[in-house]
Amino acid sequence: MKITIIGAAGMIGRKLAERIAQTGAIGGQTVDAMTLVDVVAPDVATDFTGQRVSYAADLTEAGVAAKLVADKPDVIVHLAAIVSGEAEADMDKGYRVNLDGTRALLEAIAGVPDYCPRVIYASSLAVFGAPFPTKISDDFNLTPLTSYGTQKAMGELLLNDYSRRGILDGVGIRFPTICIRPGKPNKAASGFFSGILREPLNGQEAILPVDDDVRHWFASPRAAVGYIEHAAMMDTAPLGAQRCMTMPGVSATVAEQIEALRAVAGDEAVALIRREPDATIASIVAGWPRDFDTVRALETGFRAENSFEEIIRIYLEDEMGQSA
Structure with missing residues (x-):
């Protein structure tokens, strides 16, 4: 199986790549080839025994998305994004990366004949906006109150539509706040x-x-990687047309x-x-x-702490x- 991780230099992407290198598999399926891509060349998973390609690329640039899908990876993990604070401060950049980049990837997939990969899309709790119930259920409307949340909600809708049309087989993951994040303190509000x-x-x-x-x-980085591992090989039929879920x-x-x-x-x-x-x-x-009340995710096999x-x-x- 071939897997491509977009945004592989980030914390979750790096840990996912290291996990695949360690086990040689994802979701119980052997990985023979792994491509790692980010705006800076990811430097991870050096002990991977299969074919490994790692390079720097910007998904928003012409031709990059087509290059990413040219060898028909079976699983594409789309983690690349401009996060909340930067997306709010720079509206144009946020929409270019979070929306235009995502659509470029989906359109590139659509342009490859006889191809329907599993696409795992990293979404966010920011798709929800106040006022909130005490516990947010799976049928709570997407009501983002930030540009970042709006961009992620639009990405979720695109994933649903391209999945409905049989262009790809999507799973959208709304990550909890990941804690405890390794490394040095940063200036993020969270x-x-x-x-x-x-x-x-x-x-x-x-x-x-x-x-x-x-x-x-909250959930741990280990749980975050586990979500993706499960999403890679799960049966998506129970998801129907609504492919995006809040994780446990x-x-x-x-x-x-x-x-x-x-x-x-x-x-x-x-x-x-x-x-x-x-x-x-x-x-x-x-x-x-x-x-949150994450019934759909739990019923389809996702787990956390x-x-x-x-x-x-x-x-x-x-x-x-x-x-x-």
């Missing part, structure tokens, strides 16, 4: 969700800019995150969290969804090499 755990676990101070009662929807996760407040940290790493780690209110971040986070303590222990295992 970065503190990982930071208040990652930094204390590494013996460093962390800044908490919001109140303890802020609630959000853990709904937790900041206070619950902190107590999970205490349970795993003790009071000394919690003491490294410094409260420093930020009205701007608090305002942004107040407009985010908090909890069951507690925030489990998410923390996965970080210790996967990123710090510690037995949990």
Whole structure:
């Protein structure tokens, strides 16, 4: 089987490629060839025993999408995107990358005779906008309130339509906020969700800019890779015409995150969290969804963690090499 990962230099793309290199398979299916593409050449999966191609390319440039599908990969994982803050700050760039790039890929697939690949599309909780019910169900309308959310919602509709027409076999994954993200702190509004755990676990101070009662929807990087692995080989017939789903996760407040940290790493780690209110971040986070009822995803075999303590222990295992 051939797989192409677009956006392979990002955190999820890199971990997915490393997982495939480690196992030689995805979703139980042997991978013979893997192509890794991003705007910078991905440098991962060097131990992959099959055919491996890695190069830099911009999906929005003429001819790139056609090159990506020329060898008819069986599975295409589309992770490439301009994320929320940048898409809001630069509207033209957001639509060019998140919408035009996605459509270019789908049109390139449509132009290849006798070809119908599995396409896994990375979407976002940003397709939902307030006001929210206490728990968002699978039939809640897409009502984005940002350019990024709008672009992702349009991508979901395209995936549905091209799947309906038999051009491709799509699965759309709305990722929870991924936590704990490895690496250094960043300036993303959601970065503190990982930071208040990652930094204390590494013996460093962390800044908490919001109140303890802020609630959000989370999953680990390991779960994120698992979603894609499952989506690659699942039976899509039960999805019908609606190919996009919110993934399972853990709904937790900041206070619950902190107590999970205490349970795993003790009071000394919690003491490294410094409260420093930020009205701007608090305002942004107040407009985010908090909890989901992910019946469709669970019924079709997707899985995630069951507690925030489990998410923390996965970080210790996967990123710090510690037995949990």
